[in-house]
Amino acid sequence: MADLLLSYIALAMILFSIGFLGIISRKNIFIVYMSIELMLNAVNLIFVALGRYNESMEPQVMAMIIIAIAAAEAAVFLSLIVVLYRNKKSLNSDIFNVLKQKDTANG
Amino acid sequence: MDFGILSIIIFLPMFVAFTTLILPFGAKGTRNAAFLTSIVIFALVSSVYYNFELTGFLQFREHYTWISSYGINYSLGIDGFSLIILMLIATLIPSAYLWLWEGRTKGYWISMLLIQTGITGTLFSQDLILFYFFWEAMLLPVFMIIGMFGTGNRVFSTIKVTVFTIMGSLFMLISILYLGVSFFNEYGFWSFSLNDIVQINNLTRTEEIWLFFGFMIAFAIKIPLFPFHTWLLQTYSNSPTGGVFLLSSIMAKLGVYGIVRFVMPIFPELYKEFAPIFVWIGIFGLIYFGIAAMMQVNIKKMFAYSSASHLGFIVTGIFSLNVFGMTGAAFLIIAHAMATGGLFLLVGKMEYDLGIKAIPALGGIAKKAPIFTVFFGIMLLCIVGLPGTNGFVSEFLIILGAFGFSPTAGIVSAFTVLIAASFMLWMFQRAILSDSGNDVSKMTDLNKKEILGMLPLAFLIIAMGIYPDWFFYKIEPTIQHYLLDILQIRN
C-alpha cells in the first residue's frame, strides 16, 4: 500500500516538475497558464492519494478547495491574457518587458 | 541646580528654531532671536561654570527613563572636560553670530540653532544611545547648512561627508549595541548608561579590540585622523562660514571628547595598550598635514590642513597618558577652537567681500583693513604657538606629555613650532601683507559688531597665554580623575 502511495507521489512530482519546466521554457502565455494548472493538479493528486492512504475525508475536501481556487485564478488569468493580447497583439510572454531596468545611475 | 539647567541649555535653541520656523519670522527676526538665545545660553553656561565644584566627577546630573524596555535613559551630566568645551561653545557662538550678522537667510540661522542643540546634547549625554542620538542628529543641520549655503560642488561634498561620517558612527552604533547586549548577558537587565557599561567584564580580548576600533573609527573620521581626512578639504572649502566655523572649532573637538568620554573609561586597558599607535598617528598627522598645508593655494583648504594637523597634536596629547599631555590637549582644544574659529570667520569675511579663496589672488589686505589684519595676526600667532598666547601653553604641555610618553615622541612633536610657523607666516605675507597688485578694493575693514565679536576671542587667547592657571584649576581635577581612577596610572 505504501509503495503504491509512493508511486502516486512520484507521478505527482513528475507532473509538478513538468509544470515548472513548462513555465520556464514556454513562451506562449496559454501554455504557461496550463503549466500552473498542471502543478496545482499535481498537488491535488498528492492530497487525494494521501486521503486514500489514511482513509480520511480531509484531503479530498482540501483538493476540492484547491480546485475552486484554481478556478478563481483561471478567471483572472484568462481575462488578463485577453488584455495583454489586446495590448501587444501577441501571446509571446518575452515581449512584455517595459519594466526592464533601463537607466542605471553612475557615480 | 535641580531645575534641569542642562536640558534647558540643550533644547532652548531647538525650541527657538522651531518657533521661528513656524511663526512668520523674517531673516532678521530669526537672527535676533538666535543671537538672543546664544546670549541667554551664555548666561546659563556661565552660571554652570561658577557653580561647578572642583571635583573630577559628573555634576548637574539629570536622569529620566526613555525606553524602559531596553533601559535607555535620558541622562545628562558634565565634568571638567565637558565644562571647558561647553564654555567654549557658549563663548564662540555669540561672537560667530555677530560675524554672520548680515546677509544670511532664515534657514541659515535655524540650522545654526539646531546645530547648537546637537552639539550641546552630544556634550552632555551620559547614555550611549542618547549620545549616538545627538551625535547623528547633529549631522543633519550641518548637512543642510553646507548643502544649502555652501559654494562650489557642494552637493557632492555634502553627500560625501555625510555618508563618510555616518559610516563611522554606524560602526560605533554596532559597538554600542554589542556592549549593551553583553551588559545584559552579564547582569541580566538592560542598560546603556555609561556608568553601567563600564562595569562590563565578560568581554574577551578579541571582542574588546573590535569594539574599541568600532568606536575609534567613528571618532577618527570626525576628528579627522590621518587616513580618514579626505572629506575634510572639500567640505571646509565649500562650506559657508558658519558651517566651517562650527565644524572646525567645535565638532572636530567632539571627536576628541568622545574618545575621552567613552573610549577611555570603557576600554581602559586597550586605551593604554594602543596609546603608542595613536600618539604616533597624531604626530604623523601633525607633520603630514603641516607639510601638506605649505603649498596649498586655497586658503580655506590650507586652514583645513592646519587644523587637521593641530587635531592630530591634540590626539597625541590625550593618548600621552600623563597629566601634562591631557591637560595640554584640553587646553589646545580651547586655543585651537578660538584661533581657527577666528581665522575662519576672518577668511569668511574676506571671501564674502572679495569672493576670493586663492592666496595668489589676494594680498595688500593689510593696507585696506588694518584692524582685520591685527586680529588675523593674533589668531595666526596663536596657531603658530607663540608664547603669550594660549597656543604656546598647550603646545608646550603636549610636548611635555609626549616626552613623558617617550622622549623620541617628545622631540619629534617639538617640530610643531617649525611647521605651523613656516606655512602660516608665508601665507600671511602673500595673502595679507604684501602688495601683489591684485584688486582688493572691495575689502572692508571690520565694523563695530565684528570687532565686538572678535575681541573676546583675542582677549581670551592672550589672557590664557599670560595667566593659564586661571583656566586650569577647573579641569585639572578631572584629568587627575581620568588618570588615577579610570586609567589607574600613577605618575
Added chain:
Amino acid sequence: MDNFLLAWIVLVPLLSSLILGTMYLYSIKVTKIPNIVFSMFALTAPFISFVLGVSFFFRLLENSDVIIYRAYKWLSVDGYDIDMGFMADQLSIFMVLFITFVGGLIHIYASGYMKDDDGYGKFFFYFNLFLASMLLLVLANSPIIMFIGWEGVGVCSYLLISYYYQDSENVKAGNKAFIANRVGDLGFIIAMITMFYYAGSNGFDYINLELGMANVPVEVLSFIGLALLIGAIGKSAQIPLFVWLPDAMAGPTPVSALIHAATMVTAGVYMVARFHFLYDMIPNVGLFIAYIGAFSALFAAIIATKQTDIKKILAYSTMSQLGYMFIAVGLGGYSAGIFHVFTHAFFKALLFMGAGAVIVALHHEQNIFKMGGMRRKTPLVYFTMLIATLAIAGIPPFAGFFSKDEILLTAFGSGEYFIWIIGVITAVLTAYYMFRLLFVVFHGSNYKENRELHSLSKNMTMPLVILAIGSILAGFIGVPLLLGGQNYIGIWLEILNSKALHVEHSIELYLMGLNILAAVIGLLIAYKKFFNYDMSKVPEYTGLIWNKFYIDEIYDRIFVDKLKKLSIFISYKLDINFIDKIVMGISNGFIRSGNVVARLQSANTRMYAFSMLMGISVISTYLIIVMR
C-alpha cells in the same frame, strides 16, 4: 620689600606699547594723533625702566644676594608650579642697564629718523614691545618665562624687519628671520623639556635647576647643552643659522641698531652665560661653542671685506663680534663675553646710527661706493663714526680694545691656541673692513659736489654724541689689573666665572701688543687701498666671497625646495590621487556592482521563474546535505 618693581621694569614698556598700539589704531581709523603724543609715551618708557634698573643695581651693590619676585603662579599642573617670576642678579641687572640705556638712546634717535613716517605710532608700539620682551628675557627666573621673552623678541624682530610690509622682499626677510629663530627655539624647547624631566623635579627656576642638575648623567647634560646651543645660535646668528641677519637689514636703521646690534642678538650670549652652571659641567660642549664662535667670527669678517652695502657690512661685523663673545662664553670667560656684549652695544649702535644718519643724509643711498666725502658734509657723524670704528677695531684706549683683548686672553689662557689665532686674524680683518668703510664713505673723493643733503634733526645727532662718549669710556670698567686698572666688570660678574686663568703678565703684555699690531695692520692695508679712493669707478664684485659662499642658495636647494616639492606631492598628488581615490573607489565599486545586479532585472517572466528554480534547487540540495 619693593621687589615688585622688578616686574615694573618689564611692565612699563609693555604698557606703553599697548597704549601706543591702541592709539595708533585709533589714529588711523578715527582721527590723526600728532607724533609728539606718541613720542611722549614711547620715549619715557625706557628711561623709567632704566631708573628702576639703576635702583636695583644699587641694591645689589650693597648686598649681592639675588632678588626674586614671584608675580603669580603661571601654571600649576599636578601640584607642580611654574611661577611668573622675575630674578635680578648681577648679570641680569647689568644687561638691564645697558639695554635700557642704549635702547633709550636709540628711541630718541628713532624719533628723529622716523618722524615723517606715517606708521610712527606703530613703529614705537613694536619698539617698546620689543624692549619689554627683551627685559623679560633677561629678568626671567625660569627658562620657560625666559622663553616667553625670547619668542617675543623674535616676533618683534619679525614685525620690525617687515615693517615696510608692502614690499614682499621685506616680509620675506622677516619670515626668514622668524623661521631661523624658530629653528633655534626648537632646540630651546627640546632642551627645556629634557631639563624639566631630568632636573626639574623640585622646581623649574634657575636655582632649583642648578641643584637638580647635580645628579644628571653627563650625556643628558651635553644633550641639553647642545639643544640650548641651537637656540643661542639661532638668536645670535652664528654658523649655521646666521643667514637671516644680513637680510634683516631690510628694516629701518634704528631697528638694525637696536635689535641686530645692541640687544636681541646678544640674547644667545646671555643665555649661555645664564646657564653657566650647566656649561661648567660640560666643558667639551663649551669648547664646541667656542669653535662655532671662532669660525663665525672669521667667516663673517671675510664676507664683510667684500660687501658694498653699508648696513650689510655692519651686519656681518655684528656677526663676527658675536663670534668673539661666543668664544669667550664657550671657554668659560663669561665676564669677558658679557663685557664685550656691553662695549659692543655702544659702538655698534653708534655705527648703525651713524650709518643711518649718512643714509638719511644721502636720501636712502646704501652703497658705500656711491657716497664719499661725507667728512666735510657731516663732520659730527664723521667723528663719532671714527671713534666707533677705532673702538671696534680694538685701538686703545677705546672700548673695544679692552673687551676684545680680554677675550683673546681667555682663549690663549685656556690653551686653545687655534681659536686664539683665528681671533687675531679676525681682528686684522675687522680693522681692515671697518676702516675700508670709513675711508670710502667719508674720505673718498666725492664726485657729486653739488647735491644738497637731507638735514639731520637734533635728536638724531644727540644720541650719536652720547654713544661716542660711551664708546670711549665703556672700556674703562674692565681695565685689566696689568695696566693698573681695576676690572670692575670681572668683579661684578665674578659669580659667573668658575675657573680663573693664570697667564704671566709678560705674555699678557705681548698678547696685548699683538692685538694692537693686528688692528694697526688692518688699518694700514685699508688706508693703502681705500684712502682717497677714486669714486668714479664703482667696483664690480663677483666670486665666492661676494656671494656669501652661496650659503642661502645651498639652504634653499637642500631644505626649502625639497619641502615645497614634498608639500605639493602630498596635498596635490597623494591625498587626491591615492587616499581619496581609495575612498571614492569603494563607493564607485558599490555602484558598479549595482549596475551588474541591474542586468538581472530583465523583466522576463521566464528568467525570473528560472532564478526561482535555481534558488529552490539550491535550498533542496542544502536540505539533502543536512538531512543525512
Added chain:
Amino acid sequence: MIDFIYVLPLFFVGLGAISLMIVSTFKSVTIRKGSITTLVFLSMAFISNLYNLNTGDEVYSHYPFIDIFNKMIIVDTYASYFSTILILGAILTILIGIHYFEKHKEFTVEFFSLFLFSVFGMMLLVHANELISAFVALEIASISLYVMIGFEKVISKRIEASYRYLVLGSLAGVFFLLGTSFVYGATGTTTIGTIGDMSLNTFATNMNLLIIGGTMILITFLFKIAAFPFQNWAIDVYSGAPLPVTAYMAATFKAAIFGFVLRLFIVDFDLIRDFWDDALVYVIILTLAYGSFLAIIQKSLKRMLVASSIVHTGYLLIAFTSISALGESGASSIIFYLVAYFLSAVGAFGLIAYISSDDHLRITYDDFRGFAKIRPYMAAMLSIFMLSLAGIPSTIGFIGKFYIFTGAIEAGNTILAVVGIIATFISVYYYFKLIAIMYFYRSAEMTNVPPLKGVAPVVIAFIALAIIWGGVGNTLVAYFPGVDLLIDMAKLSYESLFVG
C-alpha cells in the same frame, strides 16, 4: 454571541466588500462615495478590533464558532493586534490614495470592493489557524491584488506587472500547497498547534517530511516578502503598480504575511526552526546586498523605494532568525519594525503618489530639484520619511533598527548585524540623495504640484508626526504612550500565541 463579537472585524470588512461590489453597478456612486463607504466599513472593523484588543494586560485566545469552523480561525491578541495594523494600513492607504484615485480615470468603485476583499484576505490570513484556510486567505488577498495592480488596463506596465505577479505568485502558491501536503503527510493534520504537538512525538511523525514541507512553505513566504532568491518580481511589480497599491503591498501585505508565518513558525516549527536559521543567514546577506545594489543605482524614485523595500525585508529576516534564540523580544522587534517601516513607506509612497498624481512629471530624482523651494512642507515631510527609512535617530526607523540589531547581537549572529549596518550606510546614500536634491538646488521649475490641501496631505503630515513621535518616544512628555506601548503590545500578543 461572544463569538460573533470576535469575528466582527472580519465580518465588517467582508460585508463592506460585498456591498460595495453590489452598489458599484450604480453610476451614481462616485469614487469619493465609494472610498467613504470603504472608510466607514474599515473604521467599524477597526473599532470592533480595538474593542477586542482592549483587555488590559491579560491575553486571550479563542476559536469562534468552533462547531462550524473547527479551529480553522483563531481570534487572539496576536491576531487582533496584527489585524489592527492591517486595518490601519488599509485606512491610511485609502486616505492617501483618494486624490490619486480621483485623478486617474480608470479607477471605478469595484476597485474599492477588491481592496476590501484583499484586506479581508489578509485579516483572514493572520486569523487563520490552519494551513489550507491560510492558503485560501492568501489567495483571496493575492488575487484581488493581481486585479488591483492591473486595474488601469490601458497602461501596459500595469498589466504586465499584474501578469508577472500572477504567474510567479501562483507558482509560489503551489509550493505552499506542496508544503502543506507534505506536512499533512508527515503529521496527518494541517491545524496549527496540532502540527506542533505531532512534531513532539517523533514516532508518529516523519521528521524529514515535516522539514521538507516546512521548507516549501518557507519558500512561499520568502517569495511573498521578496527575499533572495525570489526577489526579482518585486521591483517590477511594485513599480508597475499604481503608487497607493504599491504602498499597500509593500507595507501592509508584508505585515500580513509575517503575521501568519510568525504564528506558524513560532507555534509549530518551534523545534525545527533553528534548522533553517543558518541557511537564512545567507539568504539575508544576499537579500541585503541585492536590495542595496539595486537601490543605489536607481534614477526613478519609485523604483528606488521599491528596491530599498527589499533591503527592509532583509532587516525583518534578521529579526526572524533571532526569534529562535530570543523568542519574545525577537518577535516583538519584528512587529515593531513592521510598524516602523509601514509608517515610513506608506508616508513616502503616499506623498510621492500625491505629488505626481496630477502630472506624471516627478518620477526621477532630478525631477525633484529645488522642490523645497516650491513645496517646503512636502519636502520636509518627504525628508522625514527618508530619514526614518535610513534609520537616522529621532525617527521611528532608528528605534526599529535598534531593536533588530540588538536582537541579532543578542541572538549571537553579530555578522548579520554588521551586514545590516553596512546596508544601512549604503542606504544613507540613496535616501540622502533625495533630500540633497530637494534642498540644495536653487533652480525649481514650477510644474503643477497639487497644493497642500485636502485629506491626503493632512494624513501624511500625521504620519510624519507619528514617525517623529515614535523616534523621540516619551522623552518630551513623560508618561505619554510612546515607543514602549507598541513594544508592550507586541510582547503581549506574542504571549497570546501560547495560551490557546
